[in-house]
Amino acid sequence: MTSEATIEEVGTLLRSRGARMTRARRAVLTVLARDGGHLGAEEILGRATVLDPSVHRATVYRTLDALADLGVVQHVHVRRTGTAYHLAHGGREHLHAECRGCGAVQDLPADLLDDVVEAVGHRAGFTVEPTHVALSGLCAACAAPAGGPGEPGGGAPGR
Amino acid sequence: MTSEATIEEVGTLLRSRGARMTRARRAVLTVLARDGGHLGAEEILGRATVLDPSVHRATVYRTLDALADLGVVQHVHVRRTGTAYHLAHGGREHLHAECRGCGAVQDLPADLLDDVVEAVGHRAGFTVEPTHVALSGLCAACAAPAGGPGEPGGGAPGR
DNA sequence: GTTGTTGCAAATTGTTTGCACTGGT
DNA sequence: ACCAGTGCAAACAATTTGCAACAAC
Numbered sequence: 001m002t003s004e005a006t007i008e009e010v011g012t013l014l015r016s017r018g019a020r021m022t023r024a025r026r027a028v029l030t031v032l033a034r035d036g037g038h039l040g041a042e043e044i045l046g047r048a049t050v051l052d053p054s055v056h057r058a059t060v061y062r063t064l065d066a067l068a069d070l071g072v073v074q075h076v077h078v079r080r081t082g083t084a085y086h087l088a089h090g091g092r093e094h095l096h097a098e099c100r101g102c103g104a105v106q107d108l109p110a111d112l113l114d115d116v117v118e119a120v121g122h123r124a125g126f127t128v129e130p131t132h133v134a135l136s137g138l139c140a141a142c143a144a145p146a147g148g149p150g151e152p153g154g155g156a157p158g159r
Numbered sequence: 160m161t162s163e164a165t166i167e168e169v170g171t172l173l174r175s176r177g178a179r180m181t182r183a184r185r186a187v188l189t190v191l192a193r194d195g196g197h198l199g200a201e202e203i204l205g206r207a208t209v210l211d212p213s214v215h216r217a218t219v220y221r222t223l224d225a226l227a228d229l230g231v232v233q234h235v236h237v238r239r240t241g242t243a244y245h246l247a248h249g250g251r252e253h254l255h256a257e258c259r260g261c262g263a264v265q266d267l268p269a270d271l272l273d274d275v276v277e278a279v280g281h282r283a284g285f286t287v288e289p290t291h292v293a294l295s296g297l298c299a300a301c302a303a304p305a306g307g308p309g310e311p312g313g314g315a316p317g318r
Numbered sequence: 319g320t321t322g323t324t325g326c327a328a329a330t331t332g333t334t335t336g337c338a339c340t341g342g343t
Numbered sequence: 344a345c346c347a348g349t350g351c352a353a354a355c356a357a358t359t360t361g362c363a364a365c366a367a368c
Contacts, residue, residue: 056350125299132295140284215325
């Protein structure tokens with residue numbers, strides 16, 4: 001369990017900024033550190049509530065926001081879940097792709113869009129942040145012609 | 160004005176499917192054909208209401224949905240505006256990039272992600288649809304270090 | 319006349335905010 | 344003790360849905 005270590009670190013970071021490590025924040029961090037996946041706010045709320053029943057929905061949002069400010073968590077915009085959060089492991093993250101059929105979110109290598117980032121940077125002066133939104137498309141199962149698999153709930157894990 | 164021609168065409172298309180060309184649909188199409196930009200639903204509603212005061216918000220959504228089914232309109236998911244709609248000019252479309260600073264949406268060449276699409280298709284079996292979500296990042300103005308421009312409402316047109 | 323569509327109002331979903339109180343430091 | 348955070352309820356924005364009236368074919 002890296003959870004506790006992480007929380008300890010974040011606590012220090014928070015304090016060093018005049019902020020505080022609270023029960024709610026501990027709960028949210030524990031959830032994020034334990035799972036590691038892409039959790040939606042509601043999802044995080046649910047699990048955090050188990051750890052600490054007093055944690056409130058609004059607090060989860062505020063906490064995630066605060067932690068994002070600190071650079072501790074990152075969020076990805078996914079159509080289905082709305083927004084997904086996960087710990088920022090420091091350096092490079094991975095990208096995400098969401099199937100518009102079944103809603104599954106899968107990870108993609110971080111360097112996938114490097115060329116695109118550079119190209120757009122040069123040609124349009126626009127700094128693309130590839131981790132910030134999930135690419136959209138169809139996963140293998142959902143792309144398959146009718147008759148086979150491809151039903152929601154079937155293929156992928158996650159949510 | 161290609162508007163009327165377009166509407167005529169779509170009308171035929173609709174009828175050929177047992178659907179109908181109604182006042183509301185005409186209004187929405189007129190707005191889309193006139194502007195051509197990426198309009199949000201609320202925006203379309205507003206302009207359509209001018210053309211025909213009876214057009215209702217819910218109808219706009221249903222109309223956009225129906226037209227999307229026909230392949231007449233396409234939508235892009237943008238964090239700010241929610242969802243932006245525009246006519247599908249037949250073949251290849253352009254991609255979109257949204258500045259997370261000022262919210263400006265700019266177009267990018269359609270072939271920009273071709274390599275990525277292919278790479279992901281091969282390696283992950285995932286069919287990326289690059290036009291479906293806007294890339295996120297910072298536009299030139301907003302990326303510039305403090306002290307300069309980069310304020311909302313300043314840089315880009317559109318919305 | 320049939321039935322695809324609309325208008326309206328109310329329900330959903332995801333997220334934010336004002337405010338008085340509580341708990342970290 | 345002081346003030347950052349919290350719980351709560353209510354506000355919000357974007358989008359959807361049930362249903363009766365309506366209008367395009």
